[in-house]
Each structure stands twice: as structure tokens, then as C-alpha cells.
Amino acid sequence: MGMDSPYIIMISSQKGGVGKTTVAVNLAVALRLDKYKVLLVDADYLNPSVGFILGLENINTGIRSVLNGKSSLENAISVHAPTGLHVLGGELSYDSDTLKPDELANLMVQLKASKYDFIVIDTPPGFYPKEVVDNISEALIVSTPEMASVVSAVRLAHKYEKKSLRHTLLLNMVKGKRYELSIEEIEDTYGTRVGAIIPLDEIVPISSSERIPAFIYGKRSEFVGGISKLAGLYSGQPLAMPKSRHGIFVRLFSLFKRKRGIPSFEVK
Numbered sequence: 001m002g003m004d005s006p007y008i009i010m011i012s013s014q015k016g017g018v019g020k021t022t023v024a025v026n027l028a029v030a031l032r033l034d035k036y037k038v039l040l041v042d043a044d045y046l047n048p049s050v051g052f053i054l055g056l057e058n059i060n061t062g063i064r065s066v067l068n069g070k071s072s073l074e075n076a077i078s079v080h081a082p083t084g085l086h087v088l089g090g091e092l093s094y095d096s097d098t099l100k101p102d103e104l105a106n107l108m109v110q111l112k113a114s115k116y117d118f119i120v121i122d123t124p125p126g127f128y129p130k131e132v133v134d135n136i137s138e139a140l141i142v143s144t145p146e147m148a149s150v151v152s153a154v155r156l157a158h159k160y161e162k163k164s165l166r167h168t169l170l171l172n173m174v175k176g177k178r179y180e181l182s183i184e185e186i187e188d189t190y191g192t193r194v195g196a197i198i199p200l201d202e203i204v205p206i207s208s209s210e211r212i213p214a215f216i217y218g219k220r221s222e223f224v225g226g227i228s229k230l231a232g233l234y235s236g237q238p239l240a241m242p243k244s245r246h247g248i249f250v251r252l253f254s255l256f257k258r259k260r261g262i263p264s265f266e267v268k
């Protein structure tokens with residue numbers, strides 16, 4: 001793909017708890033292990049949680065300090081030692097002021113001028129500030145294969161569509177059960193192919209309790225297979241898939257197609 005440099009991917013959803021932070025951290029780690037220079041930004045300024053997953057929870061200088069001018073971008077970046085991933089973390093302060101548009105715009109200028117190949121931005125649910133959205137390369141919309149989540153994701157996709165902004169739909173926590181919406185039903189509703197499918201995998205909460213990203217902890221897991229494919233969309237060089245663990249994907253695509261569908265709706 002003709003790529004911006006840095007290529008800025010904003011992880012996005014309107015619903016909470018769909019796996020944005022999990023995807024942001026593990027995509028960033030996967031790209032980093034593929035030798036790219038990667039910055040992971042925790043823009044969930046009220047509930048920063050990237051640090052917990054990476055074992056970087058004592059961040060005193062992070063995104064807030066850059067926004068309010070107390071620190072330079074460079075000095076607010078932490079390095080995840082095991083991978084060399086750079087992290088602009090969130091501070092766990094009680095300070096709950098809102099984000100100021102001019103400060104956000106200024107941060108985006110700095111990010112765009114930085115030396116990274118990829119910048120992955122984790123966001124809180126419903127995060128849609130113009131100053132950020134107008135300056136990203138792509139929105140990666142995360143949804144679970146549930147009706148409410150998919151409908152919400154498609155509404156969000158319409159907003160990006162109106163801005164002619166590239167967006168990709170990622171389905172997370174896929175169980176491959178009959179009662180879930182099928183990939184075909186979701187693609188019909190979204191209007192284009194689903195970009196990536198990440199299974200529900202126990203390795204995620206287990207690795208999280210160990211403060212090690214699942215992508216590193218769960219080497220041969222189905223979760224890692226899904227994240228590798230996702231990273232391959234961006235690196236253009238699909239990473240090696242773990243061997244003979246395609247079970248869930250095969251099941252997913254062979255799901256009995258039900259005559260049910262998702263209600264259509266108009267977005268104003």
C-alpha cells in the first residue's frame with residue numbers, strides 16, 4: 001500500500017470492552033517484532049490500561065504531560081524493554097480534565113513528524129476528536145460478533161466513510177459458535193470484507209495477569225495466529241502462522257449460514 005510515514009492506526013469502537021486495548025498492544029508488539037519502529041499511544045486518558053498489559057504501570061510522565069506542555073514527547077516515552085516497543089503511556093493520576101483541541105492538534109503534529117514506521121493509538125470508547133481523526137492513516141474498528149456491537153461498528157464505519165478515511169473491521173473474541181453472527185452476515189452489513197478475525201482465547205487474560213503481552217506469551221495460540229494475520233495486513237509480509245492450528249478459522253467459514261441477517265438502518 002502507498003503508506004504514510006509514520007502510518008497511524010487508531011483503534012476505534014463506540015462500545016466499550018470489545019478488546020481495543022488488547023488489539024492495540026498486541027498489534028504494536030507484533031509489528032515491533034517484525035523489526036518496525038513502533039510507538040503505542042495510550043489515548044484512553046481516563047482509564048489508561050496499556051501499561052498494565054505491558055508491565056509498565058508506574059508511568060508518571062506520559063500523554064497528559066505532553067498535552068499540557070510539561071514534557072516533550074521524547075521524554076514522555078517509555079521503552080518496553082523485552083521488545084523495544086516505544087510507549088506513550090497514560091498517567092494514573094486523579095486529574096480528570098478533558099482533552100483540549102489545540103493540545104491534541106499539537107500532539108498529532110509531533111506524532112506525524114516523528115521517526116516511527118507505525119503509530120498505534122488505543123482510545124476510549126466513542127473517541128472521535130476531529131484533531132485526531134483528521135490526522136490518522138486508518139481506523140481499525142473493533143467489534144465482537146454480537147448484534148449490538150456490529151451495528152455500533154457499522155455506524156462508526158459510516159462516519160469514517162463520510163470523511164473518506166480508510167477503515168478496517170476487526171472481529172474480536174470470536175468463538176465460532178452457531179449462535180454468533182456469521183462472517184457473511186457481518187460482511188453483508190459492513191459492506192466490505194472483515195479485515196481480521198481474532199478468536200476468544202484464554203491466553204489473553206492469562207498473559208495479562210503475568211504482565212506479558214499475549215503475542216509473546218501465547219506463542220502457538222489461536223490468538224497469536226489472528227494477530228499475526230492482522231499485522232500482515234500492515235507489514236505486507238504475512239508473518240509465519242503457527243502450524244496446524246487453523247481449526248477455528250475453518251469452522252468459522254463453514255458455519256451454517258442462517259436466514260436471519262442484521263436489521264438495516266439509516267445513518268443521518
Ligand SMILES: Nc1ncnc2c1ncn2[C@@H]1O[C@H](COP(=O)(O)OP(=O)(O)OP(=O)(O)O)[C@@H](O)[C@H]1O
Binds near residue numbers: 125202
Ligand atoms: N481475544 C480475546 N480473548 C479473550 N479475552 C479477550 C480477548 N480480547 C479481549 N479480551 C478480554 O476482554 C476484556 C476487555 O478487553 P479490552 O480491555 O482490550 O477492551 P477495550 O475495548 O479496550 O475496553 P474499554 O472500552 O474499556 O477500553 C479484557 O479482560 C481482555 O482481557
Ligand SMILES: [Mg+2]
Binds near residue numbers: 020021044049122124
Ligand atoms: Mg481499552
